[in-house]
Amino acid sequence: MEREMRIRNYSERTIRSYICSVGQVSRYFNLPPGRISTEQFKAYLHHLITRENCSVSRINQNISAWKILQQDLLKRKWESIRIRRPRKEKKLPVVLSEIEARALIGSPRSYKHRLLLILAYATGMRRSELLHIRLKDIDRQRSVIKITGKGNKQRELPVPGRLFESLEKYYRRWRPAVYLFEGPVPGKAYSASSMQKIVKDCALKAGIKKNISPHVLRHSFATHMLERGVNLKRLQLLLGHNSLKTTAIYLHLADLDKAQLPDLTQAKPEDDGDERK
Known part of the structure; x- marks a missing residue:
């Protein structure tokens, strides 16, 4: 098998x-x-x-x-x-507010732990994807990180410039051998249980009462991206979902009133010089 x-x-x-x-x-x-x-x-x-x-x-x-x-x-x-599969549970995932997310990622005293949470929230990576980032997957010139997701499918995620500066500072201090985040043994990826404990401890420290797991940072990323105006198809590509239907669940979580909606009565900037006859 x-x-x-x-x-x-x-x-x-x-x-x-x-x-x-x-x-x-x-x-x-x-x-x-x-x-x-x-x-x-x-x-x-x-x-x-x-x-x-x-x-x-x-x-x-x-x-x-x-x-x-x-x-x-x-x-x-x-x-x-053939065995029929049970109906899927229609439970909405737990999502942090932006204030809660910033409190969570800002609570670790360890620079390594803080960067781990920041990268999870800023990119929406799955826990396994985050913990298995190899140094060779990081492309500083193009400001992207290559991710290997479910089914060994790969995608590239853009990383903000400031975050890349933090990654460089982290590398100079910790000098990982193979993976970006490693445990006590050089060349061995940081464990999933260790990240789980970091998230739980930081949620307690930040005073967050919700049931928190590392995946909540991914849910929060997706929800906040929609609220910032990122379209659903773009979000699907960032999250690495095979189906747009999977991504669409975040429409039920996002407060789309926060998104910057365009005023369709106003001409686009490139049309300002056009004259109507």
Whole structure:
């Protein structure tokens, strides 16, 4: 199963998650995965929902892993054993106000921690993307950082000049070997749990009562960009979303009254010299 997913260029995180999912259902029935029936698998999903209160995303992850096992490894026709996915939860993500976001990113005493949060908020990167920025991904001349996102898809994110100056100051002080943010071991990326702890601690220090995680900075970036007048398609490209529908959820969060709306009764600057006959 691992080989099949590597051939299909799944990310390391997805490979680990799917293998873990199949291993858990195998241990639940004490049977090899290939001997577990569709009805048994459905019973396992029902157990996850009713007994373990698992989220919709966790259930979908299990179904996706099951599909790869059945269709690609066991060569069974998926149409005959198709399992319908649960309806998606329509929960709006937690978003900080701009005042709260500035309080959060300004609260760390450590320059490294502060820069980590600033970069997360200023670019809207996912946590895994941020922690796996390599030094060679940073293009100072073009003021962009190359990001490797979900499915190993790459995109470039523009970085404000002041932030690049901060990155240079950070590099001169910390001298990372491979990744921009590294832990105690040179050449090893900073851990996700460490960033989670930084965000939680800083939220407490800043007096923020909301349930905060690193992903909240990404949600806040997207919402505040819309409020500043960035169009939805541009935001989709910045966030690395495959579908514009995914990005559109932020329309429900943004206060679009804050956006600078053009006065269509006024001529555009390049039209000021035109004369009507």
